[in-house]
Amino acid sequence: MSTDAHTGHDLHGHGGDHGHDAGHPESTLGGYLTGFFLSVVLTAIPFWLVMSGALGSKEATAVAILVLGAIQIVVHMVFFLHMTPSAEGGWTMMALIFTIVMVVITLTGSLWVMYHLNTNMMPMDPSQLP
Amino acid sequence: MTTMTAEAVKTEDKRLFYVADEHEHGEGGSTLLGFWLYLMSDCLVFAVLFATYGVLGGSYAAGPSPRDLFDLPLVAVNTSMLLFSSITYGFAVLEMQKNRANTMLLWLFVTMLFGGAFLGIELSEFAHMIHEGATPQRSAFLSSFFTLVGTHGLHVTFGIIWMITLVIQVWKFGLNEANKRRLLCLSMFWHFLDVVWIGVFTFVYLMGVLR
Numbered sequence: 001m002s003t004d005a006h007t008g009h010d011l012h013g014h015g016g017d018h019g020h021d022a023g024h025p026e027s028t029l030g031g032y033l034t035g036f037f038l039s040v041v042l043t044a045i046p047f048w049l050v051m052s053g054a055l056g057s058k059e060a061t062a063v064a065i066l067v068l069g070a071i072q073i074v075v076h077m078v079f080f081l082h083m084t085p086s087a088e089g090g091w092t093m094m095a096l097i098f099t100i101v102m103v104v105i106t107l108t109g110s111l112w113v114m115y116h117l118n119t120n121m122m123p124m125d126p127s128q129l130p
Numbered sequence: 131m132t133t134m135t136a137e138a139v140k141t142e143d144k145r146l147f148y149v150a151d152e153h154e155h156g157e158g159g160s161t162l163l164g165f166w167l168y169l170m171s172d173c174l175v176f177a178v179l180f181a182t183y184g185v186l187g188g189s190y191a192a193g194p195s196p197r198d199l200f201d202l203p204l205v206a207v208n209t210s211m212l213l214f215s216s217i218t219y220g221f222a223v224l225e226m227q228k229n230r231a232n233t234m235l236l237w238l239f240v241t242m243l244f245g246g247a248f249l250g251i252e253l254s255e256f257a258h259m260i261h262e263g264a265t266p267q268r269s270a271f272l273s274s275f276f277t278l279v280g281t282h283g284l285h286v287t288f289g290i291i292w293m294i295t296l297v298i299q300v301w302k303f304g305l306n307e308a309n310k311r312r313l314l315c316l317s318m319f320w321h322f323l324d325v326v327w328i329g330v331f332t333f334v335y336l337m338g339v340l341r
Contacts, residue, residue: 027227032220039213043331047206050336058340065340069332073325080216080321088163099170103177110181 027082035079042072158311165315169322172285176326179281180333183274187338191269196338199264201255205335208251209327212286215244216324223317231305234313238297241320245290252283275334282330285323292316 046065048054055061077083077096085093187196222237256276259265266276296316300309 027220027223029224032217032224036213036217036220039216040210043206043209043213043328046332046336047202047209050339051202062337062340065332065336069328072328076216076321076325076328080220080324081318088166091163092166095167095170099173102174106174106177107181107184111184114185 031079031082035075038075038079039072042068042075158308161311162314162318165318169318172322173326176278176281176329179274179278180329183278183334186270186274187334188341189270191271193269193272194262194264196271196335196341199259199262200335200339202335202339204251204255205331208248208255209331211244211248211251212324212327215241215248216321218244219317219320223313226305226310226313229305231300234305235297235300238293238300242290242293242297245286245293245320249283249286249290252279256280278334279330282323282326285319285326289316289320289323292319 046068049061049064053061055064083093083096087093218237218241222234222241225234225237259272264272266273293316296309296312299312303309
């Protein structure tokens with residue numbers, strides 16, 4: 001089966017010195033089913049937490065669903081998108097890490113700066129005056 | 131020009147010039163990496179839209195709040211549609227690896243149905259909101275909501291159009307190398323949209339109802 005998927009790479013016609021010879025890993029039924037099962041669980045729990053209010057406090061629920069969402073993103077990356085450090089000679093992982101850094105800077109930067117801008121603004125109407 | 135270099139090689143054949151990094155690439159050998167880089171840039175687009183929603187998501191302008199608008203059971207159904215479409219696309223890729231074009235097309239068709247169901251539910255949700263007066267013009271929260279969720283929906287729409295073209299391609303030309311490569315690119319695109327949706331239902335819908 002692996003020879004089928006790598007015929008594209010055989011076209012290069014040279015040996016192991018090639019930069020992205022590792023190629024893309026083979027998909028397996030087990031991998032997809034594991035990913036699907038984990039995703040269902042990781043989707044059901046946050047919806048249940050919010051709809052039932054099981055945790056009591058809003059802050060705890062918010063933290064829990066954000067953590068579960070982050071775990072589910074990792075599950076999708078590993079089992080559906082087949083991210084491995086060796087895929088395409090490590091370049092996909094490199095691009096992913098760079099993108100994550102940019103996303104974190106964009107999100108935290110925007111939220112942080114705009115939150116402080118909002119709280120330090122002049123009150124817009126008399127009801128907001130202390 | 132070529133004759134000159136040919137002569138140069140003849141006279142000084144001991145001196146060989148070549149760039150170590152340049153070599154023949156098989157056709158489409160770097161397509162998957164290139165497509166991944168496109169997805170990462172798309173990820174930045176969504177990051178900016180998420181940041182916009184994060185900043186403006188609390189500005190209701192005395193209009194409806196997420197708690198008034200969002201119907202969580204419906205969002206759960208929608209999420210499951212996209213998740214089912216992800217696993218069925220996975221089955222299509224498995225059939226593709228076994229070179230079984232007909233079952234591959236069947237799974238692709240099922241994936242299209244789930245994707246279409248997702249879009250239908252989303253559009254009916256939008257129509258319901260707009261009917262209640264919660265239009266994108268109503269408040270900053272609704273502008274950023276429709277931009278973020280609408281951009282995701284637009285991606286799903288184009289994913290389905292791409293899927294239809296690939297069904298026709300495979301139907302006419304079979305599972306050749308080029309079509310397999312395209313199917314793998316669409317696989318990445320489709321799973322990537324599911325990843326973005328995880329962010330949407332967590333950050334927009336669930337956090338919005340909690341707020």
